[in-house]
Amino acid sequence: MEGYDLAVIFSFFAFPAFSKKYGHLTADGSYQLTAAWQTGLTNGTCIGEMIGLALTGIFADKYGQRWTIIGALTLVTCFIFITFFSPNVHVLLVGQILCGIPWGVFQTITPSYAAEVVPMELRPYLTCYVNLCWVMGQIIGSGVLRALVDRTDEWGYRIPYALQWVWPIPLAVGMFLAPESPWWLVRQGRVDDAEKSLNRLTSRQGQKAFDSQKAVAAIIHTNEMEKQVTLGTSYVDCFKGIELRRTEICCMVWMIQILCGGGIMAFSSYFFERAGLNTSYSFDLSMAQYGLGAVGVFIAWSLIPWVGRRTLFLVGQIFMMILLLIIGFLGVGPKSQPSSWATGALLLAYVFVYDITVGPLTYAFVSEIPSTRLRQKTMVLARNAYLIANIINNVLTPHMLNPTAWNWGPKTGLFWAGICFLTIVWAYYRLPEPKGRTCAELDDLFERKIPARQFASTVANPFDDGRRNGSVVVTIMAPSVTLLDVRTPAARRQLAKTTIDLFRNILFLLFIVRYARVAFIHLYGYGPAASAKMGYAAVRKSLYRIFLRLPGVRGKVQAEIKQSLDDLEKKLVPSGPGITRYTALPASGWGPDQVRAELEKLHEMKHTR
Incomplete structure (x- = not known):
């Protein structure tokens, strides 16, 4: 809906019927909306969107994403009446501001909801699909205007506004039938509903191999892990600690959609007209532009599995800067028909590159x-x-293109090429690679302050809670007892990270257990129970040495864990040949009390043969 309306309002500046209704007569006999009112209408929409965004953060957390979207669809249905019946440009401005409020809601809830309801492998496809929806709205808007460009009466601009009433009802029905985000349900403490939501999101065939309880447990773990790092969920918390870096990246990436020269695309029909093409050709090229944009998104989908997001983003910026430079230099010479068509072709190429890279990847x-x-x-x-960057763009670009203002024409490309170069420098040093990372793994990399250029090569360890809160969990198991599933990828990565220490200590402990048992039996006549107890003492001492080498372990926690081991050693009275195997790995979310409980459980389970 927003893509459609923004395509309409920006293209209206080159639309004869709209200019005649809301503009004024110029010296050459044509009607033009002044640069000030062009800026006012576009920025009025941005102001409304900023209000809607502020409300989104409040209502989405309280009522969920589904009902927030349904409420926004209800509002936009009402606000369209104002733009449709606006008698003058002042009322039209009010309508644009009010319509911007629900559009602001749509802008962030859609990618957020998409990221939370699909598996990690499908996440980039569905989030990039949001950009395709923008392009589809722009294609429809340009097609409607192209069909009405020859109408000179008021219906030439009212019909495009009226068509907006087509979308809200079917979209609201779809959202009502859609499941709520399981992440939001977990944050609300509705764990059972989160499990039901995950089952609804899984096909009947997929449910046979899908364990919704494990998926909910992973969501709960990630949520609890983030609680330890960020206690609050207010806007202020977005600027604290590691969240500041994440906020900076998100803000810059979205601003780059404008700062890389993308703002020109919104004024494409007007840009083509100022480059020397007539109105009909301008709208034809605009439709071709958005058609190429849709093709670009499909190409982006095919590249995502093979090329990193960061790499594709940077390559796109470089190509767009080159195209903007060429467009700008074409505007330096005298205006001619060949140069006008060359400018149009280059802008189409720019849009194509944008919608393969920066557009969807954002x-x-x-x-x-x-x-x-x-x-x-x-x-x-x-x-x-x-939106702030867009407001600046909406102030500058109309003045750059408008013949009654700066009248730069295609030379506008030189200005945006320079800004695009600055965004390339930022992206190279600050933009990380999230490809193939779970939410918990990204949390771990940001908490460890891994440089952006090393994100792709760094092994994430999201279950090492000892580094986060000073607590270490040890799991001791015999061959017949499985307390930690080392087949999971996270457990394997943890084993790989500490291979040397674990291998050395395991060999040492097996040596102690095996030969201490034999020595005591033969030399002192002690039975299996005594040898097992002595072997366990060696195990305990070696484990404690591992604790001391783990980073971030606090002295208080060390003492409590040591006391737990001491207490268990006194209670342990084995009846078999002794402990034959142990594994020491951090487990998520456990503190000293859980360690003590787990060790007590081992005693009750007769952790011996």
């Missing part, structure tokens, strides 16, 4: 980079940053 970045607890509010702040 939605993937802004939905993946924030922490899950602050995702909605981080995206609200990022979209507000985008």
Whole structure:
């Protein structure tokens, strides 16, 4: 809906019927809306969107994403009446501001909801699909205007506004039938509803191999882990600690959609007209532009599995800067028909590159980079940053293109090429690679302050809670007891990270247990129970050495864990040949009390043969 309306309002500046109704007569006999009112109408929409974004962060957290979207669809149905019946440009401005409020809601809830209801493998596809929806709205808007460009009466601009009433009802019905985000349900403490939501999101065939309880447990773990790092969920928390870096990345990535020269695309029909093409050709090229944009999104989908998001984003910026430079230099010479068509072709190529790279990937970045607890509010702040950049663009670009103002024409490309170069420098040093990372893994990388250029090569360890809160959990198990599933990817990565220490200590402990048992039996006549107890003492001492080497372990926690081991050693009276195997790995979310309980459980389970 927003893509349609923005395509309409920007293209209206080159639309004869609209200019005659709301503009004034110029010296050459044509009607033009002044640059000031062009800026006012476009920025009025941005102001309304900023209000809607602020409300989104509040209502989405309280009522959920589904009902927030349904409420916004209800509002936009009412506000369209104002733009449709507006008798003058002043009322039209009020209508644009009010319509901007629900559009602001749509801007952040859609990628956020998409990121939370699909598996990690499908996340970039569905978030990039948001950009395709924008393009489809723009194609429809341009097609409607192209069909009505020859109408000179008031219905030439009222019909495009009236067509907006087509969307809200079917979209509201679809949202009512859609499941709520399981992440939001977990944050509300509705764990059972979260499990039901996950089952609804899974096909009947997929439910046979899908364990919704494990999926909910992973969501709960990620949520609890983020609580330890970020206690609050307010807007202020987005600027604290590691969240500040994530907020910066989201804000800059969304601003780059404008700062890389993307603002010219919104004024494409007007840009083509100022480059020397007539009105009909301008709208034809605009339709071709949005058609190429749709093709670009499909190409982006095919590249995402093979090329990193960061790499594709940077390459796109470089190509767009080159195209903007060529467009700008074409505007330096005298205006001619060949140069006008060359400018149009280059702008189409620019749009094509944009919709393969920066356009769709922005939605993937802004939905993946924030922490899950602050995702909605981080995206609200990022979209507000985008709107601020868009307001600046809406002030500058009309003045650059308008013949009654600066009249730069295609030379506008030189200005945006320079800004695009600055965004390339920022992206190279600050933009990380989130490809293939779960939410918990991204939390771990940001908490460890891994540089952006090393994100792709760094092994994430989201279950090492000892580094986060000073607590270490040890799981001791015999061959017949499985307390930790080391087949999971996270457990394997943890084993790989500490391979040397674990291998050395395991060999040492097996040596102690095996040969101490034999020595005591043969030399002192002690039975299996005594040898097992002595072997366990060696195990305990070696485990404690591992604790001391783990980073971030606090002295108080060390003492409590040591006391737990001492207490268990006194109680342990084995009846078999002794402990034959142990594994020491951090487990998520456990503190000293859980360690003590787990060790007591081992005693009750007769952790011996």
